[in-house]
Each structure stands twice: as C-alpha cells, then as structure tokens.
Amino acid sequence: MSNVKIPNSEPQLAPASTTGSTASIAILAVAAFVIVTTEFLIIGLLPALARDLGISVTTAGQFVTLFAIVVMVCGPFLTAALANIERKRLFIAILVLFAFSNALAAVAPNVWVLAIARLLPALALPVFWGTASETASQIAGPGKAGSAVSRVYLGISAAMLFGIPLGTLASDAIGWRGAFALLAGLSLVIAVLMFLSMPTVRSSQPASMADQAKILKSPFFLANVGLSILVFTAMFTGYTYLAEMLEKSAGIASAQVGWWLMGFGAVGLFGNWLGGLWVDKKPLATTAIFSVLLAVGMAASMALAGNSIWFAIALGTWGIANTALYPICQIRVMKAASKAQALAGTINVSAANGGIALGAVLGGLSIAAWGTGSVGFVSAAIAVLAALAAALVSKLAPTTASSGPANKVPSASPARS
Numbered sequence: 001m002s003n004v005k006i007p008n009s010e011p012q013l014a015p016a017s018t019t020g021s022t023a024s025i026a027i028l029a030v031a032a033f034v035i036v037t038t039e040f041l042i043i044g045l046l047p048a049l050a051r052d053l054g055i056s057v058t059t060a061g062q063f064v065t066l067f068a069i070v071v072m073v074c075g076p077f078l079t080a081a082l083a084n085i086e087r088k089r090l091f092i093a094i095l096v097l098f099a100f101s102n103a104l105a106a107v108a109p110n111v112w113v114l115a116i117a118r119l120l121p122a123l124a125l126p127v128f129w130g131t132a133s134e135t136a137s138q139i140a141g142p143g144k145a146g147s148a149v150s151r152v153y154l155g156i157s158a159a160m161l162f163g164i165p166l167g168t169l170a171s172d173a174i175g176w177r178g179a180f181a182l183l184a185g186l187s188l189v190i191a192v193l194m195f196l197s198m199p200t201v202r203s204s205q206p207a208s209m210a211d212q213a214k215i216l217k218s219p220f221f222l223a224n225v226g227l228s229i230l231v232f233t234a235m236f237t238g239y240t241y242l243a244e245m246l247e248k249s250a251g252i253a254s255a256q257v258g259w260w261l262m263g264f265g266a267v268g269l270f271g272n273w274l275g276g277l278w279v280d281k282k283p284l285a286t287t288a289i290f291s292v293l294l295a296v297g298m299a300a301s302m303a304l305a306g307n308s309i310w311f312a313i314a315l316g317t318w319g320i321a322n323t324a325l326y327p328i329c330q331i332r333v334m335k336a337a338s339k340a341q342a343l344a345g346t347i348n349v350s351a352a353n354g355g356i357a358l359g360a361v362l363g364g365l366s367i368a369a370w371g372t373g374s375v376g377f378v379s380a381a382i383a384v385l386a387a388l389a390a391a392l393v394s395k396l397a398p399t400t401a402s403s404g405p406a407n408k409v410p411s412a413s414p415a416r417s
Contacts, residue, residue, distance in 0.1 A: 032155025232355025
C-alpha cells in the first residue's frame with residue numbers, strides 16, 4: 001500500500017535541480033512498480049510456493065501477514081527517523097535492499113529464511129512511500145507537482161496490472177524462485193539508473209511531530225483510520241487467496257491463473273478512475289458504495305465459480321471495487337486531518353497494512369475451517385460491515401469537515417492529478 005502526497009504538507013524539500021526531471025520521475029515510477037510487485041507478488045505464488053516448501057497454502061499466506069505487520073508497526077517510526085537523509089541516496093539504498101531480499105527469497109532453503117527475505121523489504125517499503133511523491137514534486141518544479149506525483153503512482157497500477165500477474169506466469173516457466181530472482185535483477189537495474197539520472201534532493205527540518213500528532217486526539221480521524229482497517233481486512237481476506245481460489249474453486253489451470261490475475265488488475269484501472277472521480281466530494285459515501293460493490297463481487301465470484309461467463313463478470317466487479325478502495329481510503333483519511341495530512345497518510349498506510357495482515361489470517365482460518373469456497377463469502381460479510389461502519393463514522397464528522405480549502409485533497413488516482 002502506498003502513501004499519497006499532499007502539496008505543501010510537511011516535511012518540505014529543499015530546492016533541487018530539475019535537469020532530467022522527466023527521466024527521474026519515470027525511474028521513480030518504475031521503482032514503485034518493483035516495490036509494489038515485491039509486496040504482492042507472493043499472492044500469485046502461494047500455491048507453487050506451498051507445494052515446493054511442503055507447507056499448506058494457509059501457512060504460506062502468513063507471509064502476507066508478516067509483511068503487513070512489519071509495515072504497520074515500523075512504518076511511521078522509520079519514515080520519521082530517516083526523514084533528513086538525502087533522497088537519491090535513500091532510494092538507492094532501498095532498491096539495493098529490495099534486490100538483496102528478493103535474491104534471498106529466490107534461494108531460501110526453508111520458510112524461516114524466506115520469512116527474513118520478506119521482513120527486510122517490509123521495513124523499507126513505508127520509507128519509500130513516505131518520501132517518493134514529495135521528491136517527485138520537488139524534481140518536477142513549481143506548477144508540475146500534480147502530474148509528477150500522478151506519474152509515480154502509475155507504478156502501482158502497472159504492478160497490479162502487469163507485475164503480479166506476469167510474475168505468476170513467470171513462476172510457471174522458471175519457478176517461483178525465478179520470479180523473485182527477476183525482481184532482484186530489476187531492482188539493481190533501477191538502482192543504477194537512479195544513480196545516473198536523479199538529481200540530489202535534500203529535505204529540510206521536518207515539522208514537529210508533537211504538533212502533527214494532535215490529529216490523534218480527533219475521534220473523527222481515528223474513526224476513519226479504523227474504517228480503513230476494516231476495509232482492507234475485507235479486501236485481503238479474499239485477495240490474499242485469490243490465486244488459490246481460482247485454481248480450487250473456479251477450476252482454472254495453474255498455467256492460466258496469471259492471465260486471470262492480469263484481467264483482475266486491468267478492470268481495476270476503471271475502478272481506480274471511478275474512485276478518484278467521486279471520493280474528493282463524498283469520501284465516506286464513496287467508501288460505503290465501493291465496499292458494497294466489493295461484497296457483491298466477492299460473494300458472486302464464489303456463487304458463480306462454475307459458470308465461466310458470469311464468474312468473469314463477478315470477478316471483474318470484485319477487481320473494480322478492490323482497486324478503487326486503495327486511493328479512496330488514503331484520500332478519505334487525509335481529508336479527515338486538515339492539518340498534518342502527511343502524517344495522516346503515513347498512519348493510514350500502517351492501518352491498511354494492519355487490515356491486510358488481519359485479512360490474511362481470517363482468510364486462512366476460513367479456508368482451514370470451511371474450504372477455499374468460503375473465503376469470498378467471509379470477506380463479503382466484512383465488506384458489508386465496512387459499508388455500515390462508514391455511515392457511523394459520518395456521524396462523528398465536525399461541521400467543517402466537508403468544507404473549506406484546508407480539507408481539499410487531490411486524488412491519488414493515476415487518472416486524476
């Protein structure tokens with residue numbers, strides 16, 4: 001999950017040269033692609049990985065839980081601790097760490113080494129998302145920040161559309177270890193390109209954390225964070241085991257699962273656009289609408305698993321809602337904190353990963369108790385609870401929550417800047 005940059009939020013960056021800004025921002029977008037693919041690639045590899053290591057799919061699914069918990073617990077603290085490091089050096093170090101961890105995953109002899117390989121990038125991911133968009137804004141220069149951030153976030157959509165499905169397909173040809181090895185090599189290539197093209201960008205002294213932390217006293221803000229946890233729990237109770245569900249419940253051949261995941265990501269681009277279109281004016285209502293759509297798509301995918309055409313439509317509905325809820329939740333939480341929006345975004349990333357971890361656990365438990373065919377119904381029930389919770393959260397909104405320039409937050413959707 002990524003962080004959204006709000007122009008003029010703390011901390012501010014010192015001026016940087018805009019020479020080669022287009023290439024630098026493009027490389028940041030590719031780095032985002034590598035980082036998001038590293039986070040979620042394992043979802044498509046769970047069946048193959050479980051077979052190779054001799055563990056159950058539900059046990060393998062806890063690698064998703066591990067990654068999310070580390071991001072949730074360590075993200076805000078590490079991002080704050082590394083806030084003053086020169087950005088180019090920081091990003092190169094992160095990519096080298098991702099290269100090492102992916103290479104370690106590729107040669108992991110057992111689940112414990114693989115767990116270490118998943119822990120290391122989880123430490124670095126929130127640091128990247130806490131600083132990438134503000135760096136892109138500075139590199140692009142005045143008046144171009146919105147388009148620059150939008151281009152960086154295309155990396156997320158590309159990972160959901162191409163990175164994760166293609167990694168799954170690659171695992172059929174070269175094995176899941178080969179897929180991690182490819183990511184390791186790509187991480188190193190991007191690190192070298194960043195070294196050659198990105199200008200030096202330094203941060204100024206960040207704003208007082210004590211002042212920003214005052215948002216934690218707002219019941220409305222805290223309720224919005226809690227809603228994000230619930231939404232992401234619903235999303236990842238099902239999505240964590242989507243590859244397994246495609247194989248076992250829908251009867252999709254393992255060699256075809258990657259193509260289905262690619263279709264899931266492709267229709268998600270439409271959902272990403274829809275979410276960005278509506279969330280700025282009615283964030284809680286938009287959250288409720290897409291939570292209901294998510295529930296319908298998940299439950300229908302389970303009920304219609306034996307009918308190819310209707311199953312594809314149901315899965316597409318799931319994909320639209322799933323992808324839309326990423327920017328919807330991020331923007332909604334930031335709008336709930338008119339001051340310290342950067343901190344709000346970081347907290348939401350941690351909250352979302354808490355939901356991802358909980359969802360992976362609940363999905364695993366439901367499979368163990370009732371079989372793979374149950375996971376969509378369990379996640380749908382949680383999504384309905386999220387929609388109901390959104391209505392309750394709206395009752396806590398301060399009278400000025402929906403008006404005034406301080407609450408205006410630009411969309412994080414790649415379709416809108």
